[in-house]
Amino acid sequence: MQLKVIGSSSKGNAYVLDGQQESLVIEAGIKLKEVKRAIGFDNLPKVVGCIISHSHNDHAGYATEYAAAGIKVLALQATLEAKSITRNCMAIEEGKGYKIGGFIVYPFGVMHDVPCIGYVVCHEECGKLVFFTDTYACQHSFTGVNHYLIEANYSDERLAENIAAGRLPPMLRDRLLTSHMEIGNTIAFLRRNPLNAVRNIILVHLSDGNSDEVQFIDRTVAATGKRVYAASAGMVIDINRSPL
Ligand SMILES: [Zn+2]
Numbered sequence: 001m002q003l004k005v006i007g008s009s010s011k012g013n014a015y016v017l018d019g020q021q022e023s024l025v026i027e028a029g030i031k032l033k034e035v036k037r038a039i040g041f042d043n044l045p046k047v048v049g050c051i052i053s054h055s056h057n058d059h060a061g062y063a064t065e066y067a068a069a070g071i072k073v074l075a076l077q078a079t080l081e082a083k084s085i086t087r088n089c090m091a092i093e094e095g096k097g098y099k100i101g102g103f104i105v106y107p108f109g110v111m112h113d114v115p116c117i118g119y120v121v122c123h124e125e126c127g128k129l130v131f132f133t134d135t136y137a138c139q140h141s142f143t144g145v146n147h148y149l150i151e152a153n154y155s156d157e158r159l160a161e162n163i164a165a166g167r168l169p170p171m172l173r174d175r176l177l178t179s180h181m182e183i184g185n186t187i188a189f190l191r192r193n194p195l196n197a198v199r200n201i202i203l204v205h206l207s208d209g210n211s212d213e214v215q216f217i218d219r220t221v222a223a224t225g226k227r228v229y230a231a232s233a234g235m236v237i238d239i240n241r242s243p244l
Pocket residue numbers: 009010056058059134205
């Protein structure tokens with residue numbers, strides 16, 4: 001199975017877990033055309049569904065387009081209502097499990113400025129993947145995880161520099177503190193969790209002006225000893241359960 005990054009920023013987020021027989025889309029913040037381009041235009045029938053974290057347009061802006069094209073959309077009731085998605089969708093709840101083709105997904109609550117969830121995604125090809133974004137912290141613990149796809153939005157140091165230089169308004173810091181993941185929190189989260197089965201850590205939703213991709217990767221590698229990526233559009237990563 002491959003992870004294909006269609007987009008990973010405040011401009012639009014979408015990822016595909018692209019398996020041999022079936023694929024799962026995560027987030028609907030990028031036009032469907034780009035998803036088709038990534039998986040091959042004839043392969044749309046392989047897509048068994050799309051799971052969405054929350055209603056902001058960079059994550060759900062194209063959800064109605066996906067549903068209209070026959071992709072079943074799974075999201076919180078609040079997200080479906082906010083985006084007026086009424087067909088080809090399913091309201092899901094934290095703490096329950098849902099089977100989508102050969103994928104089983106378990107939503108869990110995270111902390112953003114609108115209702116937002118992360119997902120544990122299990123499939124025989126990739127094992128166990130944990131995804132969360134747009135949250136200022138993650139207090140959950142996970143075991144046996146093979147791949148992390150998790151937010152590292154900003155560096156507080158970089159943000160403070162930008163505010164001091166007048167490039168950004170001071171109030172932005174208050175908003176980010178209660179809505180997005182600071183790289184130090186991402187690393188603290190990883191250190192709290194057992195990483196013995198982890199093969200890949202993919203950092204997502206990096207801010208354009210308040211992050212430093214190289215430094216984020218270096219810090220995460222130093223803290224975990226794992227293979228670490230910063231997601232960017234077009235990236236393809238092998239997420240098989242074990243090396244082929
Ligand atoms: Zn976002």
